[in-house]
Amino acid sequence: MAANEAVDDVLETVAAVAPDVRAGLPGRRLTEAGVENPSGETVTAADVHADELFFEALGAVDGVVEFASEEREAVVDVTNAAGDAGATLSVAIDPLDGSSNLESNNAMGTIVGIADEPLPAAGADLIAAAYILYGPITTMTVAREGTVTTYVIDGGEMQAVEEDVTLPEDPVVYGFGGRVPDWPDAFHDYAREVETELKLRYGGAMVGDVNQVLSYGGIFAYPALSSAPNGKLRLQFEGAPIAKIIEAAGGASSDGEQSLLAVEPTDLHQRVPVHVGNEAYVERLENALAQ
């Protein structure tokens, strides 16, 4: 099976699982799973449910040989009994991004990176990336072969609604994570400039906030913090796949110094400062941090 065909199968599988993830949310609204994930964060029952649904479905896709999840310590070998002739895809997934938003009934998502290399993979090795947004409408945004397409998920099927998606040239919104007193001075000064130019849109789930930037133009960041020099977000499960999408849409990404796609993967759960959006704002950020 060629890699392209296998990528199609992975994306169609993610779309097919999305309605089941969404259907499982109400019953798991306030239930913690009583465990922590490899990043030391409390795992909700909704995180576990989403992870199990995606693992079962994606592990069975011909051509997928590795599965890694934000909720699992290590990469899982899912080479299936029939053998995966041809494609050797690795899938890195954040099954339920922004799960703490479940309690407040706000947007959440699923983020997927698809590589043709063993995990952890560099963003530059991603051959496709996608996110599902569980908003008023369930949508899927996909980057592959240098372009971005948005789909509505209807009954688990992908219905294309916008081809060749690009960031608007006139930025409108910004969203910065972390607490203001925890921002290093250089980021703090940059943020003070940006807030006089753009409107604040921050919802606490990366997928929802990034989708605001993709829709209206602007910048999203979860920066390095004084208390967490590598920030909060994970390279494999959040930073790299989202950077793949934003850069394919004509935007830029940065860990503060370089594109997130160029960041060397050293650990499956490594954290990285994330800044994504219109190129001008990302360049200004890198200049501000270099002062």
Ligand code: AFP
């Ligand atoms: P949860 O999955 O624990 O809700 O965290 C979501 C997230 O990883 C990312 O989606 C958000 O951008 C960021 O954390 C929000 O973090 P804060 O809660 O510190 O704003």
